[in-house]
Amino acid sequence: xxxxxxxxxxxxxxxxxxxxxxxxxxxxxxxxxxxxxxxxxxxxxxxxxxxxxxxxxxxxxxxxxxxxxxxxxxxxxxxxxxxxxxxxxxxxxxxxxxxxxxxxxxxxxxxxxxxxxxxxxxxxxxxxxxxxxxxxxxxxxxxxxxxxxxxxxxxxxxxxxxxxxxxxxxxxxxxxxxxxxxxxxxxxxxxxxxxxxxxxxxxxxxxxxxxxxxxxxxxxxxxxxxxxxxxxxxxxxxxxxxxxxxxxxxxxxxxxxxxxxxxxxxxxxxxxxxxxxxxxxxxxxxxxxxxxxxxxxxxxxxxxxxxxxxxxxxxxxxxxxxxxxxxxxxxxxxxxxxxxxxxxxxxxxxxxxxxxxxxxxxxxxxxxxxxxxxxxxxxxxxxxxxxxxxxxxxxxxxxxxxxxxxxxxxxxxxxxxxxxxxxxxxxxxxxxxxxxxxxxxxxxxxxxxxxxxxxxxxxxxxxxxxxxxxxxxxx
Amino acid sequence: xxxxxxxxxxxxxxxxxxxxxxxxxxxxxxxxxxxxxxxxxxxxxxxxxxxxxxxxxxxxxxxxxxxxxxxxxxxxxxxxxxxxx
Numbered sequence: 014x015x016x017x018x019x020x021x022x023x024x025x026x027x028x029x030x031x032x033x034x035x036x037x038x039x040x041x042x043x044x045x046x047x048x049x050x051x052x053x054x055x056x057x058x059x060x061x062x063x064x065x066x067x068x069x070x071x072x073x074x075x076x077x078x079x080x081x082x083x084x085x086x087x088x089x090x091x092x093x094x095x096x097x098x099x100x101x102x103x104x105x106x107x108x109x110x111x112x113x114x115x116x117x118x119x120x121x122x123x124x125x126x127x128x129x130x131x132x133x134x135x136x137x138x139x140x141x142x143x144x145x146x147x148x149x150x151x152x153x154x155x156x157x158x159x160x161x162x163x164x165x166x167x168x169x170x171x172x173x174x175x176x177x178x179x180x181x182x183x184x185x186x187x188x189x190x191x192x193x194x195x196x197x198x199x200x201x202x203x204x205x206x207x208x209x210x211x212x213x214x215x216x217x218x219x220x221x222x223x224x225x226x227x228x229x230x231x232x233x234x235x236x237x238x239x240x241x242x243x244x245x246x247x248x249x250x251x252x253x254x255x256x257x258x259x260x261x262x263x264x265x266x267x268x269x270x271x272x273x274x275x276x277x278x279x280x281x282x283x284x285x286x287x288x289x290x291x292x293x294x295x296x297x298x299x300x301x302x303x304x305x306x307x308x309x310x311x312x313x314x315x316x317x318x319x320x321x322x323x324x325x326x327x328x329x330x331x332x333x334x335x336x337x338x339x340x341x342x343x344x345x346x347x348x349x350x351x352x353x354x355x356x357x358x359x360x361x362x363x364x365x366x367x368x369x370x371x372x373x374x375x376x377x378x379x380x381x382x383x384x385x386x387x388x389x390x391x392x393x394x395x396x397x398x399x400x401x402x403x404x405x406x407x408x409x410x411x412x413x414x415x416x417x418x419x420x421x422x423x424x425x426x427x428x429x430x431x432x433x434x435x436x437x438x439x440x441x442x443x444x445x446x447x448x449x450x451x452x453x454x455x456x457x458x459x460x461x462x463x464x465x466x467x468x469x470x471x472x473x474x475x476x477x478x479x480x481x482x483x484x485x486x487x488x
Numbered sequence: 489x490x491x492x493x494x495x496x497x498x499x500x501x502x503x504x505x506x507x508x509x510x511x512x513x514x515x516x517x518x519x520x521x522x523x524x525x526x527x528x529x530x531x532x533x534x535x536x537x538x539x540x541x542x543x544x545x546x547x548x549x550x551x552x553x554x555x556x557x558x559x560x561x562x563x564x565x566x567x568x569x570x571x572x573x
Binding site: 041042043044069070071072135137138144147148150151152181182183184185189191192193194199202203206207208209276278279280281283293294295296297298432440 | 515530540568570
């Protein structure tokens with residue numbers, strides 16, 4: 014387990030582990046940066062982060078992409094062996110998650126207070142924002158951690174939320190924000206707007222690696238993301254309190270402070286979103302930035318987003334699986350593992366023991382009523398406890414041999430879904446489906462399931478022996 | 489002056505073709521690029537981007553917008569009623 018104090022410290026580790034590629038040629042903001050961010054994840058599942066320090070139009074700007082964009086980088090972030098499998102990362106992540114809550118560590122000052130601009134803010138001078146996809150309506154900040162509190166319970170630190178929402182840079186100090194109704198910040202904004210008040214927010218950019226992972230998790234409302242980050246890194250999470258009373262990460266490169274303007278909406282988008290589709294345009298809330306603080310010679314971190322897989326699909330993988338697993342396991346101890354790594358968990362695969370016939374369908378229903386399941390889990394595949402849900406060869410074997418559509422496919426009409434799901438109609442409403450790919454147990458007698466094959470005696474021993482020999486052979 | 493030539497100076501919005509454009513920012517290193525923005529549809533572009541993002545004649549048809557399209561943008565999240573004090 015390891016805690017990184019800031020992005021630079023993590024980049025040093027990636028460098029030492031040959032997981033950071035430094036680009037020395039001069040590059041254009043468009044299309045070079047997005048193209049490189051797209052290409053790097055097309056190469057491999059072990060791709061490095063990429064760092065640029067010669068950006069046309071800037072004297073000293075630095076950009077880093079793909080920091081979370083491979084299983085290797087995620088393993089290093091967790092302090093695990095860099096070849097730790099996805100399954101190993103899942104169970105380690107769950108083990109830490111179950112320690113929740115951790116502690117916050119309050120500091121009086123932070124490195125990002127080195128340079129402070131509180132008048133005539135010009136974001137374009139301060140950070141090299143760029144276009145990700147050709148149809149985007151402008152330049153977006155897409156990997157910032159946004160902090161807000163509930164105006165109705167301002168001093169309750171457990172209701173302080175940290176989330177990642179896309180921000181369109183519309184002016185020198187003006188941003189558009191996408192607070193989707195299923196996100197906690199939408200609750201805070203609603204309370205502020207009922208009062209007719211602006212909502213104070215802080216935007217932390219280029220962070221140590223754990224807070225973006227915690228920020229993009231679906232925890233229960235009232236579970237602090239900082240206290241989650243603390244257990245994930247095995248150390249209290251350092252924060253600094255702003256003048257407005259928001260706790261913000263200590264280890265960021267940039268800290269923007271501003272307000273979501275009460276009761277205002279303005280055209281925003283489109284933006285190439287995680288389902289691999291443009292979002293279309295909406296009238297979304299607007300932010301005014303009053304103050305920017307940053308480290309000297311800051312590094313600007315962004316994330317290329319497009320048709321999966323991109324960096325986001327890695328970053329929002331294990332952190333989608335773990336909350337679902339823990340929340341399910343609490344009520345249904347038979348659950349063995351949960352895979353929600355595909356497109357934020359629009360499809361979820363659960364392996365579970367069955368208490369009695371029909372049990373798997375009930376597990377599928379329960380997935381859909383978890384906080385994350387409310388917006389995702391459009392399709393839930395339930396498999397036996399002997400199937401590894403992270404191994405698609407095993408899952409497809411289960412679906413192809415255990416499913417009879419006559420009784421194993423359940424369609425639930427017109428439920429809620431994340432409005433970015435392009436198949437929803439109207440946006441935000443979709444049927445959902447449970448596929449029961451488990452072996453029926455009594456009193457469910459359907460099918461002709463006789464004796465299932467197992468492996469020959471001593472297969473486990475031979476697997477260990479051959480694995481070690483292969484490793485030696487490939488050294 | 490042709491439409492393409494005028495777009496190079498940021499006078500016409502590539503997306504909605506309105507003339508309500510303004511200079512939003514200039515590169516910190518002088519003279520490298522300029523960012524323009526459209527006050528009508530809030531589209532923004534940088535002078536050094538590929539032409540399909542800067543030239544109204546080459547802007548992809550599927551991304552173009554008209555004033556009536558803007559009026560159909562869904563308002564999210566809905567604005568709640570003010571509380572009675």
